[in-house]
Amino acid sequence: xxxxxxxxxxxxxxxxxxxxxxRDRALTTSRRLAVRRATLAAVALIVAVAGVAVVLRxxxxxxxxxxxxxxxxxxxxxxxxxxxxxxxxxxxDPLANATLDLPAWGGTSDCGPGLATFRNGTHLFPNGGxxxxxxxxxxxxxxxxxxxxxxxxCLVGNHHSYQVAVFRTDSGSAVGQVxxxxxxxxxxxxPGPDQxxxxxxxxxxxxxxxxxxxxxxxxxxxxxxWNGHGFAQSGGPxxxxxxxxxxxxxxxxxxxxxxxxxxxxxxxxVTVRNSGRLAAPRVSLRMYVAALLEPTGSAWAGCxxxxxxxxxxxxxxxxxTDTIVCDLGSLAPGERREIGYEFVMDPVTSSIPDGAxxxxxALQRPPYGLETGLSDDPVSAAIVIH
Amino acid sequence: VxxxxxxxxxxxxxTPALLRAAYLLTGDQHLAEDLVQAALAxxxxxxxxxxxxxNAEAYTRKVMYHLQVAWWRRPRVxxxxxGSVPERAGRSEPDLSDRAALRETLRQALLKLTRAQRAVLVxxxxxxxxxxxxxxxxxxxxxxxxxxxxxxxxxxxxxxxELTDLYLEGNAR
Numbered sequence: 001x002x003x004x005x006x007x008x009x010x011x012x013x014x015x016x017x018x019x020x021x022x023r024d025r026a027l028t029t030s031r032r033l034a035v036r037r038a039t040l041a042a043v044a045l046i047v048a049v050a051g052v053a054v055v056l057r058x059x060x061x062x063x064x065x066x067x068x069x070x071x072x073x074x075x076x077x078x079x080x081x082x083x084x085x086x087x088x089x090x091x092x093d094p095l096a097n098a099t100l101d102l103p104a105w106g107g108t109s110d111c112g113p114g115l116a117t118f119r120n121g122t123h124l125f126p127n128g129g130x131x132x133x134x135x136x137x138x139x140x141x142x143x144x145x146x147x148x149x150x151x152x153x154c155l156v157g158n159h160h161s162y163q164v165a166v167f168r169t170d171s172g173s174a175v176g177q178v179x180x181x182x183x184x185x186x187x188x189x190x191p192g193p194d195q196x197x198x199x200x201x202x203x204x205x206x207x208x209x210x211x212x213x214x215x216x217x218x219x220x221x222x223x224x225x226w227n228g229h230g231f232a233q234s235g236g237p238x239x240x241x242x243x244x245x246x247x248x249x250x251x252x253x254x255x256x257x258x259x260x261x262x263x264x265x266x267x268x269x270v271t272v273r274n275s276g277r278l279a280a281p282r283v284s285l286r287m288y289v290a291a292l293l294e295p296t297g298s299a300w301a302g303c304x305x306x307x308x309x310x311x312x313x314x315x316x317x318x319x320x321t322d323t324i325v326c327d328l329g330s331l332a333p334g335e336r337r338e339i340g341y342e343f344v345m346d347p348v349t350s351s352i353p354d355g356a357x358x359x360x361x362a363l364q365r366p367p368y369g370l371e372t373g374l375s376d377d378p379v380s381a382a383i384v385i386h
Numbered sequence: 387v388x389x390x391x392x393x394x395x396x397x398x399x400x401t402p403a404l405l406r407a408a409y410l411l412t413g414d415q416h417l418a419e420d421l422v423q424a425a426l427a428x429x430x431x432x433x434x435x436x437x438x439x440x441n442a443e444a445y446t447r448k449v450m451y452h453l454q455v456a457w458w459r460r461p462r463v464x465x466x467x468x469g470s471v472p473e474r475a476g477r478s479e480p481d482l483s484d485r486a487a488l489r490e491t492l493r494q495a496l497l498k499l500t501r502a503q504r505a506v507l508v509x510x511x512x513x514x515x516x517x518x519x520x521x522x523x524x525x526x527x528x529x530x531x532x533x534x535x536x537x538x539x540x541x542x543x544x545x546x547x548e549l550t551d552l553y554l555e556g557n558a559r
Binding site: 003006007009010011012013014015016017018019020021022023025026027028029030131155 | 423
């Protein structure tokens with residue numbers, strides 16, 4: 001095969017495509033993705049990006065059941081600490097505007113060795129080289145001397161890696177390496193003198209932008225102790241499991257069916273299943289429901305509703321939507337939960353606006369466990385009127 | 387606003403190149419548009435943390451190639467295999483008919499490859515990526531890139547024997 005001839009013909013064939021402007025289509029899809037991501041944080045982000053003063057009314061109220069049927073487990077008391085990936089440069093730390101003497105990382109990082117001068121937590125290596133971000137710095141005392149444990153994120157194209165090292169606060173010289181290569185760093189701390197603790201994750205799939213790495217990654221806290229010569233691991237696991245058990249939440253729903261003459265009450269059945277090998281704690285069902293649908297009936301006991309503002313201002317074609325969250329408690333491996341929900345539409349109308357959907361998504365509340373097979377696609381219940 | 391402007395500039399600057407690669411991956415104008423649109427949308431979601439345009443370019447391409455593989459696994463997406471290339475203005479001169487026929491032959495032959503094979507060929511021979519870069523873009527090993535390339539070329543030879551003559555090593559074009 002003559003590769004040059006193949007190259008030329010591929011280039012010739014590629015020229016046949018008509019060039020079109022995809023900017024508006026891409027932005028529309030981006031907004032849909034944000035809605036599908038189905039988190040209040042994502043919705044808030046859309047509002048912020050759009051720069052539109054959307055009035056969110058975070059007024060939560062309990063949905064009063066028409067009769068007390070405790071079909072749900074009570075909501076569990078949760079930690080509000082959610083591990084998140086540290087990936088933004090810190091600008092205020094003293095070392096974020098200093099020259100650090102980066103050590104060699106054993107060939108696992110393109111950032112170093114050598115001097116790197118950071119400005120606002122960022123150092124650009126010359127000639128279009130990698131970008132080093134100082135994403136976290138915490139004080140640590142090493143052999144009685146002040147130092148800082150620093151998490152660096154090294155970006156090269158679409159590849160990145162994390163390194164953790166300790167530098168002297170006064171000179172920026174390296175005291176010792178802690179972690180030479182990590183896919184994700186969630187947290188960095190110093191639990192005591194001569195100690196550094198790092199919360200690590202085992203995966204970060206850049207090709208799946210909407211994967212919740214916080215959920216899909218294994219989390220491990222490893223501690224390291226200064227031994228007079230360097231840092232050596234003193235606690236926590238030393239490796240990630242190659243095939244860890246995980247939870248996998250799946251949701252399905254029937255159509256939301258209304259009958260004319262049935263007092264405007266519609267019904268649908270939502271099924272949530274944990275198809276993983278790990279019990280799923282703190283499972284909640286999040287529903288985005290057109291505001292013209294009012295929850296009713298006993299199945300909503302313990303659920304909360306938040307009126308979601310006026311998304312029509314930023315998302316043309318969507319109608320105002322309420323967010324309803326129902327806690328389902330824990331789902332054992334293989335456990336399947338089926339819940340019937342009722343809504344009132346007053347009046348029952350066949351002229352439902354476009355985009356008036358009831359979408360359902362099963363989620364784990366934080367703190368997250370190891371959930372795989374993440375789906376950002378909530379299922380939608382078609383609204384049917386007979 | 388600055389972020390939006392930089393994203394707009396990125397989209398308008400890079401869409402032509404992305405569309406050309408997507409056309410080779412899909413063999414269809416509309417599927418190519420859908421593929422690039424989906425990749426650009428995900429890039430928009432990640433725009434704040436991409437920081438630099440070269441990161442955005444690499445990110446968008448990686449998403450595009452991975453989406454192509456992911457779409458292959460989704461049964462509801464039906465690939466358009468039989469359509470013909472739409473006539474383009476200025477491309478119908480008689481002296482170009484042989485070239486047009488060659489293009490169509492190559493397009494049809496590419497569509498007989500698996501998506502993974504097509505992706506490897508496009509990355510290696512259209513994007514001029516090294517085996518290592520191709521492996522990174524697709525998230526596979528270099529060995530897989532080598533084997534997929536060999537299989538893709540062999541399949542191309544079987545699918546379009548007439549192209550084999552043209553692509554024989556040393557054959558003047």
